[in-house]
Amino acid sequence: MPYRIHAAESVPHAxxxxxxxxxxxxxxPADGLLADAELLRPYExxxxxxxxxxxxxxxLPETVEQVxxxxxxxxxxxxxVVARGAGxxxxxxxxxxxxxxxxxxxxxxxxxxxxxxxxxxRVQPGVRNLAISETAAPHGLYYAPDPSSxxxxxxxxxxxxxxxxxxxLKYGLTVHNVIEVTxxxxxxxxxxxxxxxxxxxxxxxxxxxxxxxxxxxxxxxVVVRLLPKPPVARTLLAAFxxxxxAGAAVARIISAGLxxxxxxxxxxxxxxxxxxxIQAGYPIEAAAILxxxxxxxxxxxxxxxxxxxxxxxDGGATEVRRSSGEAERLKFWAGRKSAFPAVGRxxxxxxxxxxxxxxxKLADVLQRIAALSAEFGLAVANVFHxxxxxxHPLILFDxxxxxxxxxxxxxxxxxxxxxxxxxxxxxxxxxxxxxxINQMCVQFSVxxxxxxxxxxxxxxxxxxxxxxxxxxxxxxxxxxxxxxxHHGQLPxxxxxxx
Ligand SMILES: Cc1cc2nc3c(=O)[nH]c(=O)nc-3n(C[C@H](O)[C@H](O)[C@H](O)COP(=O)(O)OP(=O)(O)OC[C@H]3O[C@@H](n4cnc5c(N)ncnc54)[C@H](O)[C@@H]3O)c2cc1C
Numbered sequence: 001m002p003y004r005i006h007a008a009e010s011v012p013h014a015x016x017x018x019x020x021x022x023x024x025x026x027x028x029p030a031d032g033l034l035a036d037a038e039l040l041r042p043y044e045x046x047x048x049x050x051x052x053x054x055x056x057x058x059x060l061p062e063t064v065e066q067v068x069x070x071x072x073x074x075x076x077x078x079x080x081v082v083a084r085g086a087g088x089x090x091x092x093x094x095x096x097x098x099x100x101x102x103x104x105x106x107x108x109x110x111x112x113x114x115x116x117x118x119x120x121x122r123v124q125p126g127v128r129n130l131a132i133s134e135t136a137a138p139h140g141l142y143y144a145p146d147p148s149s150x151x152x153x154x155x156x157x158x159x160x161x162x163x164x165x166x167x168x169l170k171y172g173l174t175v176h177n178v179i180e181v182t183x184x185x186x187x188x189x190x191x192x193x194x195x196x197x198x199x200x201x202x203x204x205x206x207x208x209x210x211x212x213x214x215x216x217x218x219x220x221x222v223v224v225r226l227l228p229k230p231p232v233a234r235t236l237l238a239a240f241x242x243x244x245x246a247g248a249a250v251a252r253i254i255s256a257g258l259x260x261x262x263x264x265x266x267x268x269x270x271x272x273x274x275x276x277x278i279q280a281g282y283p284i285e286a287a288a289i290l291x292x293x294x295x296x297x298x299x300x301x302x303x304x305x306x307x308x309x310x311x312x313x314d315g316g317a318t319e320v321r322r323s324s325g326e327a328e329r330l331k332f333w334a335g336r337k338s339a340f341p342a343v344g345r346x347x348x349x350x351x352x353x354x355x356x357x358x359x360x361k362l363a364d365v366l367q368r369i370a371a372l373s374a375e376f377g378l379a380v381a382n383v384f385h386x387x388x389x390x391x392h393p394l395i396l397f398d399x400x401x402x403x404x405x406x407x408x409x410x411x412x413x414x415x416x417x418x419x420x421x422x423x424x425x426x427x428x429x430x431x432x433x434x435x436x437i438n439q440m441c442v443q444f445s446v447x448x449x450x451x452x453x454x455x456x457x458x459x460x461x462x463x464x465x466x467x468x469x470x471x472x473x474x475x476x477x478x479x480x481x482x483x484x485x486h487h488g489q490l491p492x493x494x495x496x497x498x
Contacts, residue, residue, distance in 0.1 A: 007053045008434050008468030009476070010097040015077040017056060023077070024059055024101070027069035034058040043084065043102050047149075048092040050351070050405065051434055055082070055096030062107045064220045068188040071218065074101050075187050080464045083214040085126065085157030088149040090352055091433030093161065093213045093469055103218065105156050111135050112221070118196070119226040120179065125156025125219045129163075132224060141226040144171035147429070148337055156219045162211030164429035166262040166293075166336070169387035173429070175210035177225045183209065183217035186460045191217065208455070213431050214466040216459040230295035233261065235329045236308055238317040239286035243267055243370075243382070246288035247362035249315035250386040253292065254359055256311055258304060262293040263387030265362075269346075270339050270383040270394075277342035280335030281328070283319060290317075290386065291332055339383040340394070347379075347396035351408045355419030356428035359389040365422050369393055369415055376411040378404070390428030391419065417442055432470040440470075441477035449474060 017035075024033050034040055035057055045052045056079075059070045074081050080100035087094055096102045109126035116139045121132055129150040133142040146165035147153055153163065159181060164173045171177070180194040194206035209216055240246040246265060253263065266274065267288050275282045282289060290312070294304040305322060312320050323329035335342075343350050357365050366382065369391075373380040384392040393415055397408040416426045416439045426432065426439040440449070452471045456463065472480075 007051065008092070008095055008097060008466075009473065010099055011078075011080045011463060011467050013078040013080075013099060015079050020073065020077050020079055020101075021057055023073045024057065024070060027073065028059060028066055029062055032060045032062065032066070034060070043087070043096055043104070046084070046087045046089040046092060046094040048090055048095070048433065048435055050409070051092040051095050053096050053098055055102035056099050058102045058104060060104050060107055064108070064184070064190075067103070067105070067108070067218060067220055068184050068190070070101065070103055071184055071186055072188040075462065075464060078462070078464070080467050081186070081218075082466050083156070083160070083218045085154030085160070086128070086149075086152050088153040089157060089161060089433065090354065090430040091427070091435040093431050093433035093466070094157075095434055095469075097467070105154065105218070105220075108220065109154075114139070116141065119228075120196070120223050121226055122221065122223045123155055124221060125159075126154050129153050129155060129158055132226075136226050137229075140229050142229050143177065143224050144168075144227050145174050145177050148340065155222050155224065159210055159219050159222055160212065160214045161429065161431040164385065164388065164390065166264060166333075166385065169263055169385065170259050170261045170295075171227065173210075175207055178206065178210060178222055179225055180223035181206055181209055181219055182221035183219045185217050186462065186465050190220075194223075196223070211431070213433065213470040215456055215470055216465065218465070230261070232298045232301045233293060233295040233329060234301055234305055235323040235332045236290075236292040236294075236305065236312065237282070237321045237323075237332055238290045238292065238312040239283045239319040240288045240290070240316060241286070241318050243288045243366050244363040245316040246290055247366050247386070249290060249312055249317065250362055251360045252311050252315045253308060254387065256307070258308055258311070260292045260304075260308065260387060261295040262291065263385075264291045264336050265289075265382065265384050265386035266291075266336065266339065267382040269379065269381035270343065273342040273346045273381070274335040274339050277345060278334050278338045280331050282335055286318070291336055293329075336383070343381055343394050343396070348398040348400065349396070349405070349408075350381075351395040351397065351412055352430075353391070353393045353395065353412045353415050354428050354430035355416050355424055355426055356388065356390045357419050357422045357424035359387070361422040361424070362386065362389065365391065365418060365424075368418050372411060372414050372418065376407050376414075378407055378411055380411075380415075385428070388428065389424065391415075392428075413439060434469055437468075437470065437472045437476070438480045440472050441480050446474060446477070449477070
């Protein structure tokens with residue numbers, strides 16, 4: 001079955017664009033509603049630029065009350081809404097709908113409170129991830145989840161995607177570092193989930209909302225946990241003669257009980273691209289390198305460095321370097337953090353996949369990806385959060401060549417399915433959006449998908465918040481061919497087909 005990144009399936013309605021625009025203008029600032037084509041154009045896609053759709057209207061509220069008014073109006077008109085943070089998402093989660101309002105949270109960008117005593121920050125959803133750490137830095141504190149896009153991405157988008165990053169192996173994902181979220185339902189009702197206490201009674205709805213991709217509510221305020229900056233951090237750079245050896249070394253480190261602050265993998269294509277771009281001092285002949293960061297007190301780091309270096313050498317590393325000081329440590333990481341733009345210099349286009357596999361399967365799955373790359377005739381470069389088993393194969397292609405984009409999308413789909421076969425999942429941190437929605441049909445059964453839809457209905461009965469994303473309709477799965485119909489007998493016929 002050919003795989004295509006589709007526009008999201010929207011919700012049909014008969015509302016008048018002019019009437020809704022007039023209503024929204026009345027509740028937004030003078031420049032808070034965009035309706036002209038040239039003003040809508042910048043919002044036609046997020047970081048998944050292969051999927052594009054011009055929005056019907058774009059709303060730019062500045063206060064929570066204005067967000068509520070937009071939601072209430074759209075709810076009344078029966079018009080769907082897509083929330084958008086910074087638009088750096090890589091799975092088309094913020095892809096607009098042709099008949100829907102794109103609700104930008106970018107102007108709600110204030111840090112409301114820094115509580116150094118309780119080590120928390122209360123922030124609006126449009127605040128950039130890095131801005132939280134920058135604000136907390138004078139107090140020796142920082143916000144741990146650090147997506148590579150942290151200079152731009154918003155905390156609202158991080159909550160919606162349950163974003164991860166280099167340091168999430170040791171310090172957890174967004175869900176582990178957020179303690180309270182205030183969101184508005186599609187009807188404009190304000191709900192606060194979680195709380196300042198360590199544990200609360202009832203279901204953990206905060207965890208449910210983290211990673212819900214804007215389907216359950218619009219996040220308008222977030223309380224994040226801040227951590228004291230570790231006094232010492234040192235990074236090891238280990239080179240390997242094969243990607244399999246590097247993959248196996250990752251499993252070795254974790255099984256030995258060491259939890260590095262970061263454990264990142266780069267293959268030869270990435271090493272060379274990053275080295276050309278940023279001159280990080282990488283060994284360009286290596287088949288793969290691992291960056292292994294250890295942090296804590298000076299004594300702890302010294303002991304961990306010894307252990308990690310021993311494990312890497314025993315695991316076949318041809319060279320292990322310790323960062324000599326802070327400047328070299330940052331240089332090692334500069335190469336990793338610039339890997340995506342560096343690849344942009346060696347390929348006309350690239351397509352970043354995001355699947356997670358059990359760490360012990362790393363070497364096997366990397367081999368399988370190499371075989372698929374040869375089968376599809378498209379190069380694949382690998383750079384990823386190895387400690388989490390979170391792969392980011394970058395498929396290199398040239399969209400100007402007929403058929404190459406289709407081939408890249410098909411290869412991406414096969415890689416995701418390979419992650420599922422290895423016991424993994426179709427996403428590690430970039431979310432499902434529209435990109436991986438077909439593979440959700442492969443990963444989850446009809447009954448499981450029906451439960452997901454039931455949760456969605458409990459929060460958003462009219463199905464107006466970001467419809468067509470993240471959770472496939474059963475009809476879509478049937479069309480995709482992943483719904484197994486045996487001798488014409490539909491599984492679970494009693495379940496509603498959405
Ligand atoms: C170069 C690059 C590197 C990246 N590296 C990483 C990485 O290391 N780790 C990682 O996890 N991700 C990474 N990403 C992906 C992306 O940055 C994250 O998914 C990020 O969390 C998206 O935030 P955003 O503000 O841009 O959200 P958007 O792209 O605007 O939206 C993403 C999703 O969140 C929803 N949403 C946004 N704001 C709200 C809100 N206030 N309430 C409800 N729903 C909302 C949207 O509807 C959409 O479904 C990377 C992206 C790029 C371009």
